[in-house]
Amino acid sequence: MSFPDPLASEQAQALPPALVTALDALLGARFSQKRGDRDQHAASESFHRGPPPDAVVWPDSAEEVSSILRACSQHAVPVIPWGTGTSLEGHALASRGGITLNLSRMDRVLEVRAADMQASVQPGVTREALNTDLRATELFFPVDPGANASLGGMAATRASGTTAVRYGTMRDNVLALQVVLADGRIIRTGTRAAKSSAGYDLTALFVGSEGTLGVITELTLRLQGQPEETAAAVCAFDTLQAAVDCVTVTIHSGIPMARIEFVDALTARAFNLHSGTSLPELPHLMVEFHGSATSVREDAARFGEIATEMGAAGFDWATTPEDRARLWRMRHGAYHAAFALRPGSVGVVTDVCVPMSHLADAVAGAAQDIAASGLVGPIVGHVGDGNFHSLLLIDPGNERQMAQAKALALRMAERALAVGGTITGEHGVGLGKRGLMAAEHGEGWQVMGAIKTALDPAGILNPGKLVPDCPAPPDCPAPDCPAPDCPAPG
Template sequence: MSLNPDLAARLGALLQDRLSLATPDLVQHAHSESFHNAPPPDAVAWPVSAEEVSAILAACAEAGVPVVPWGTGTSLEGHALATRGGVTLDLSRMDRILEVRPGDMQVTVQPGVTREALNTELRTTGLFFPVDPGANASLGGMASTRASGTTAVRYGTMRDNVLALEVVLADGRIIRTGTRAAKSSAGYDLTGLFVGAEGTLGIITELTLRLHGQPEEVAAAVCAFDTLDHAVECVTATIQSGIPMARIEFVDAASARAFNLHSGAGLPETPHLMVEFHGSPVAVREDAEAFGALAGEFGGQGFDWASNTEDRARLWRMRHGAYHASFALRPGARGIVTDVCVPMSELPAAVAAAVADIEAAGLVGPIVGHVGDGNFHTLLLVDPENAAEIAAAKQVATRMAERAIAVGGTISGEHGIGVGKRGLMAAQHGEGWQVMGAIKAALDPRDILNPGKLVPDRN
């Protein structure tokens, strides 16, 4: 699809130099963080207000032209690729923090604000926003993919921390969902509907978020285990024991080797757990001691404690850098990345089965995970020119998802669906997937909002 002259002129009059048809801008918005790619969009627009988003959508709806929202481009399943052409709506310039309300422990922001920028602004308030997917993602994108991350085991996901939204619908209407109140029983949960909708139902132009108090004391540690089974079983035992973890992350032996190759981490090349505790000094010390004793029962050893800010930052930079570090295991490879989430009781078996599949396929595939809530990831490193290897990696990812469904889990705990996992949605949801399609058709009858993603194709 190419942008017709009338629509281009209409959008150009509205946005001036914030509308681009230039090849470099189009190509920049045609790539994802992972192996998913698509042709470039026909245009890129940079709105700065909900009113401009409304005008863009009204014009594109009239012309039947797709609109694809773009945050920072860090998503892993091709969510923001313009697979059917049209206009990419880059929301990065809608980056204002509109109001901080310390007394309510809330903040209202535009969608282009990143989580790091928000927490920098909040430093003097004694509050912080805890959802941490690793990448410095935009908050609008995080809401659209229902993101979570390393701290979800204590603070929850975006679903738990988004209180209200301003959303522009496909026809240009601007609506508000949710309230600033702690709870509501007034009608459908429209906020919950748009959180995780991946831009298929509306464009988020404002978010009201729940904040949390900055902990008085923070301590983090990394410890090694002899076997993968012992490390994962330790996670299950820790959660069942009620020790209040702020983070509990798993990295396998391949990931530890990648950290060593990438940054000289000096870790034993065995499975590890990375943990963090928040609270009062006394509570943190007691929780850490309790975890240490429990980990010892599973062979945990070599505890490296980090209680100052610099050491903790180094530890979590290493964990958050696992995606890029993993390519040190196979230079020149491309990554097929996937995640699943299972009930805690099923976690050890699910991880073991994924490892067995990776080994049987002859692939290199390090595994990491926010395992405190049963969520783990693998990055399957493949030769981009080897079709058989790519097919084998996709089969491994599919089996991971199918096993997750079989035990009451989900095909994605946080990456979302995009284009990469759309083919698994019927197996996950059955007839419920068709209901999602019906909701999409009701709110977006011309199918202009991020088409080809999340829901079934229309007949």
């Protein structure tokens, strides 16, 4: 298993003149080869960087996406979908050149069906924009990864976040899709019905495909009713072990948590430095309860009893919407706050998820490994579903520290796999985790490659990401195969 270099790229080729002419005629000013536009699509939220794409396009409709893909397919030019650019594993970088398909102009809420608790949206709609649109309906879309990501991007990476313990991930909240395939065909997957047994679940196939199988141009989403009452709190523990053990006991008790988040002592220090808070520099749990006024009071009281028995102290209840917003704004800002611990550093983000029975050992093991390395690496987690992260802070350009960070990330991934967990709970694969896919999926990874080949035989959709370049079996007699991850000998 391995992680890629920070710059995982190949030299891009000039676009065919016939393609430039076709796209310019189709899109006009919404087709750009300007260096400034291209450079804006050459970075990510993490250490991953790539060369600028050869061009950027801004389609307005599924029909325009279809025309773009047909033209690019004819010329074998890569197409990389782009939402808001908030991904952490280099998903939307043009690592092999080509055209970035910026979907930000496709940002309409198409229909809200309040009686069905559903909404249909274009992929450029962000989660915050949708929830603003839903305010008058007493409904909301629950998946909350922290960043104000586009819903198309969230579906493509199968995102989740702080509320997944109660409401599930994007996998659970996307009912149907409109998708444009590599050859320009427009298909619809799923239905508006609550369930179906009609054939392959194509919606589930495209949710999490990271733009490698098709371009999502419309989503039908499941909505939830706004809870009658909400309560949130933060409390401190003397040790990391006590905080994580409290999570396990709480989940086993059956308390219906809406959120239960963990931050370690280093993250509490980062919050204080970044936001001017005064949290004790100890491990903390941040919790939230949704329901009726009676159920919320009862659930909060039961959690308080458990947490006190486990050694919690300093309960701070967020009793107003403003207080709750402040609490979760602080938690969602943990990534940026962490850089206050080492100003000027860059971050290598880890993202593993383990069965709940192994959570305490996995978090403790990660903390011990980080301490032994000498690197700074605060730990946070959506621990209600066994998912946690560390942000390993290193000096820009320091190859020794980068190697250390990658070794730590690899160790966390190996520990997760050893207990039946996964190398990524929510951030996805992209460039960053591609080298670990064979270890998690075995021959299943080659099956993913075969599906990719069936739907995108020219390999133009987000190449170099998620799947192997060649879906051949390990005994393939092709020692001269140019694929960089070819499994054949030689």
